[in-house]
């Protein structure tokens with residue numbers, strides 16, 4: 001498999017505190033990867049860097065077969081290059097309907113002038129309906145997103161990411177604050193998502209990670225501590241020491 | 248036509264506007280009825296222009312979340328641009344008439360010098376400043392009505408949005424822009440007659456043979472047409488995906504970036520577009536007012552604009568129009584000395600002085616108790632409720648719609 005994302009030697013310092021320390025790792029095309037690590041390990045910061053929200057002090061982040069340097073692009077350009085992101089807390093546009101939220105995310109031209117004259121075609125409406133069905137929100141389309149439950153908002157956000165059709169999807173703690181059945185639905189969604197694109201999932205919950213059944217990267221103090229199958233990394237003494245041993 | 252079906256408020260608004268225009272026309276002095284005085288026709292025409300700029304303010308603030316406190320600068324600039332032609336062309340006819348009595352026909356240079364002396368005598372100058380070089384041409388000045396506000400908004404917006412200035416800081420910057428422009432205009436050597444401003448604008452060159460009763464009615468019609476078209480255009484703009492994107496920017500711009508939209512580009516687009524609308528509104532307003540001077544661009548004017556939109560109800564087009572019409576007409580009534588003074592024992596409360604205080608208090612009251620403004624009354628009638636979000640706004644940004652402003 002070819003490499004889709006390559007992070008090499010990235011470091012970030014916040015007021016003298018090194019949140020990411022010479023971080024290097026890569027994600028293959030179409031891979032599903034879980035990233036775990038204790039609080040403050042730098043998981044969210046890593047996503048901030050890849051999506052352009054935070055500029056690192058050093059290092060490189062290369063994306064795609066043309067090895068585009070993401071650090072030179074704006075957030076919007078990175079998103080258009082094919083990197084989608086799901087935030088830790090659900091972030092949907094609460095004053096707009098579920099359909100409008102999906103329509104916003106739908107893959108189409110993004111420039112103001114093009115958006116101004118864009119009108120949905122029957123195919124777009126069909127795609128919205130299909131996406132809503134996929135994330136289980138078919139009967140919620142005309143409702144305002146702000147009225148949805150916490151779990152439904154998470155799914156809507158996943159639906160928006162699907163609509164965006166990214167090549168790489170970064171998902172931050174998708175199961176946080178979810179009930180049992182909601183978690184299962186979310187795992188299924190993520191696994192099915194990963195069939196057609198690369199997905200990186202940050203999660204604290206071990207059971208959740210186990211169900212994803214994929215390669216795991218353990219972050220600690222801003223760099224990679226261990227990498228491999230879940231059983232492999234959980235057997236690693238260093239990992240037990242910094243992470244599992246405390247729980 | 249889909250637009251009309253999707254937004255029932257649109258045909259209602261346009262219908263009411265048309266009925267209003269018809270009624271005023273029939274009651275005007277020009278129609279012989281004389282129930283509405285010519286000066287009141289002017290007031291109504293000016294009010295329609297204020298409704299148009301309020302519409303622009305609603306687009307930029309209510310829909311995009313940019314609390315611009317500088318849109319009256321664009322309004323004033325539009326007035327200045329058309330005022331330059333009005334003054335120049337009118338002075339030209341006067342000058343030509345007086346020079347015609349001489350033995351030799353005047354050279355173009357003599358005519359121009361005489362015009363310059365006429366216009367700039369008040370500020371002790373007699374040369375035509377370079378910025379007046381196109382003033383003799385109506386098409387050129389009309390183009391400037393659009394281009395000057397657009398250029399100022401584009402440069403200002405590009406610098407501010409690119410630097411990601413948002414919220415209160417952006418509002419302060421827009422105030423600073425307005426203030427700087429007003430102070431520049433106040434100078435005699437800015438070439439726009441300092442604090443005298445441009446005057447005599449109600450006399451339209453070429454229309455001298457028609458009385459003010461007729462001319463004011465024409466401007467009233469033009470203002471109504473501009474407002475109707477502006478409303479239609481604004482409704483179209485906010486109804487499609489573009490509207491969805493700008494509302495999303497208002498509530499959570501970071502999230503919009505991660506969807507791949509160039510947020511700065513959208514803000515700049517809306518900022519420049521609304522500046523142009525403001526400029527056009529100003530170009531229609533000042534010929535009815537008769538005079539434009541730097542005081543019109545004072546920062547307070549732009550703050551009033553925000554107050555109108557807030558009182559009418561932010562984020563809904565008819566709210567902005569209602570707010571502007573209501574507040575400016577009531578204000579004309581109070582400041583015109585029509586409100587009866589209230590004797591309070593030793594002190595008599597003159598509304599001319601106290602009206603501002605009343606306006607300030609109503610603004611605070613609306614913000615606190617009726618955030619959806621006057622427009623919210625229609626929601627009450629339609630039985631719409633506010634979403635229950637336990638006090639949380641609908642997005643993390645400063646401009647985000649607050650719980651009580653939104654409908655469920």
Ligand SMILES: Nc1ncnc2c1ncn2[C@@H]1O[C@H](COP(=O)(O)OP(=O)(O)OP(=O)(O)O)[C@@H](O)[C@H]1O
Nearest residue numbers: 014015018019037038039040041042043044045046
């Ligand atoms: N903008 C910032 N300014 C200062 N410090 C920051 C900033 N962002 C993150 N940090 C610090 O960097 C460290 C890494 O934070 P990060 O949010 O990446 O951790 P995380 O692995 O996502 O943790 P969690 O599991 O709690 O979500 C933390 O100590 C945090 O306090």
Ligand SMILES: [Mg+2]
Nearest residue numbers: 043044045088
């Ligand atoms: Mg985190």
